[in-house]
Amino acid sequence: MHHAQDFYEKLFGWDVRRDAEHEDYRVCRKDDQPVAGLEHKNGSEAPPFWTTYFATDDIAATCAAVTSAGGKVLTDPFEMAASGQAAYCADPTGAFFGLWQGGELPGFGLVNEPGSVAWNDLMTRDFEGSKSFYANVFGFTYDDGDNSYAVAKLPTGETVCGIHEAVELPDGAPPSWLVHFAVADRDSSAQIAQELGASILMMMDTPFGPEALLQGQHGEIFTVIAMNDTGADAD
Known part of the structure; x- marks a missing residue:
């Protein structure tokens, strides 16, 4: 986690902060706006990767739609404190993606600008x-x-x-x-x-x-x- 934090802070000018509720999660900010997250994967043999998230107003219904369409829900919806709810899924070919139902953190605060x-x-x-x-x-x-x-x-x-x-x-x-x-x-x-x-x-x-x-x-x-x-x- 330390090496990743140092790398992306220097590459994109991010301010990377530890999440108060989750020891292994870091919120990355640019111009004081959330632009990404870093998460430590304990015991995972898979190489690190960036996850694409899709926003949803009803994460349970979207998980059901994933299953109905032939995908897999790999992690049932879980709370990220007051920030929102997340779930992890795979499409029928195995491509991994995330779902996000925003709470206090609706999503990116900055896009299409350098460092986002x-x-x-x-x-x-x-x-x-x-x-x-x-x-x-x-x-x-x-x-x-x-x-x-x-x-x-x-x-x-x-x-x-x-x-x-x-x-x-x-x-x-x-x-x-x-x-x-x-x-x-x-x-x-x-x-x-x-x-x-x-x-x-x-x-x-x-x-x-x-x-x-x-x-x-x-x-x-x-x-x-x-x-x-x-x-x-x-x-």
């Missing part, structure tokens, strides 16, 4: 099946950019996330959600991450801005992106 979450993408080998699952659970509709990428929207028209048919996934690599963090400058952020012990897996120029795919020292995969004015809204 900009976007989430599902990397999956089952493009159509994944679209169907998340539509059934969350009511998403899709704007299909091409035959391998779809932008998910709420019934209100707000963009939420992307679903990508990731044929480039290595054999044995599980489907997963990929979290993109906004930064002011892709190159300098990637260099800082590397100096702090991360690996640069790929540098690319995207329609939304220059981006770097990184792997933290402990194995977590994420990206940093310097978003331009054409970037999508994140939830």
Whole structure:
């Protein structure tokens, strides 16, 4: 936990604080707004990873919808003190995600700004099946950019996330959600991450801005992106 806290404080300028109610949880703030969380996994053999959360007004009903659509509820809803309720699930392909029913902490206090979450993408080998699952659970509709990428929207028209048919996934690599963090400058952020012990897996120029795919020292995969004015809204 100490190494992760130091890494992300230096990379994103976060103020990481211990949660008063949960010894193994840290709330990460940028400009005094909650932007992420760090949790120590006791005894877990799985490498660390960033979790994509979906907001819900009724976490029990959403868990039931996950099961009905063919997914699995891995952790029943539990209280995070007055902050809210959380649950952990997997879609039919095994991609892990979280649910959040906000209390005193409704969700992110800052998005699309340097040091905060900009976007989430599902990397999956089952493009159509994944679209169907998340539509059934969350009511998403899709704007299909091409035959391998779809932008998910709420019934209100707000963009939420992307679903990508990731044929480039290595054999044995599980489907997963990929979290993109906004930064002011892709190159300098990637260099800082590397100096702090991360690996640069790929540098690319995207329609939304220059981006770097990184792997933290402990194995977590994420990206940093310097978003331009054409970037999508994140939830």
